[in-house]
Amino acid sequence: MSIKDISGFQNTLGNADAKGWSRSVDNNFGGNFNIEGAPSVGEAGGAKSFGEFLSESIGKVNSMQNEANVAMEQLASGESQNLHETLLAVEKADIAFRTMNQVRTKVIDAYREIMKMQI
């Protein structure tokens, strides 16, 4: 992937929310991050953009958090007797959140790397 435009990249990362982020990624790069020949995310032959992929993932993490919350509330009010299911749901949401956080950290690191580059 070639860096066509540093300021475009800056615009991209300046957008705080995920949807805006992924939209601006698409706009400023005018294309997708797919490396030629690499297996693409989504159906074969159709390439999904990195931005879409990211916002989907964030949505998934969020819904896992909500599921975990619901499971906890049900356990607290005695509606559900499934201790193991609740704990599993909580653990899954936990891991998903931490993973997403790591991705965010890596992206910011990558941005900083790029900013350090002397042109």
Next chain:
Amino acid sequence: MDLLSSLRISSSGLAAQRKRMEAHSSNIANAQTTRTAEGGPYRRKEVVFGSEPERDSFSEILEGELAENAQTVHATEVVHTDKVIFKHDPTHPDANSEGYVAMPDINPMVEMANMIEAQRAYESNVTALNITKQMAMKTLEIGRGN
């Protein structure tokens, strides 16, 4: 606060069962006692339990329903029965003119059964106390180590 009250309640149970144990073991030990300081044979002892609300009246107002419902127990009274039984034994030093001795009305089986029950009840109170203590320790874990 609730956990501390639970501790008080359980320990009141322990104290009450211990008194009960004392009464019945005293009964067994004195099953053949014909001479006591008050005169006459030993009188069988029994404890009577009573319960009362754990909270004092001020906190009752603040704490609502639980206050009247959680009760401590105490051995409110040690009662003596006046019953004596007469055994015919002319050779006994305390025999009266007809050769009858006044003996305490103590059946060792009954006393043993009471002691076993007291022991079981004591153990269940100990378990309750331990569980309350564990809950309190678990509460201290909130916020620790993450």
Next chain:
Amino acid sequence: MDVNDKTLKALTTALNFREMRQELISSNVANANTPGFKAKKMDFEEALARALDVDGQMGMNVTDGRHHNVGNGGFNNLEPEIYDNPNGVVAENGNTVDVEAEMAQMAENKLMYDALVQLINKKMGIMKYAINSEK
């Protein structure tokens, strides 16, 4: 996810109620031989479920201060229901405590208490993690 979120409040409310239940069970056990003593039971699950309104099935309008809070996460006025245990077997001295049943209840209560503490810890842990990962 903020510190006031509904789930955390539900967890801590449940924790309070379970503490109260432990006290009631201890009282039953201590009074297992007291003549005339009636074993007590405590219910809080329904009140909590109503306040949580987890599946959105119980919608109610709150127009008066005395109306139950449904689904709004109004946890401050929740009262448990304490009543005589209807399943007690009456002994000759009028006592209705079943010590074994009470001990079983106590074990279950303790387990759920531990689970709730663990869940609270997990939630706090995630929040702290999110805060600490700013670089």
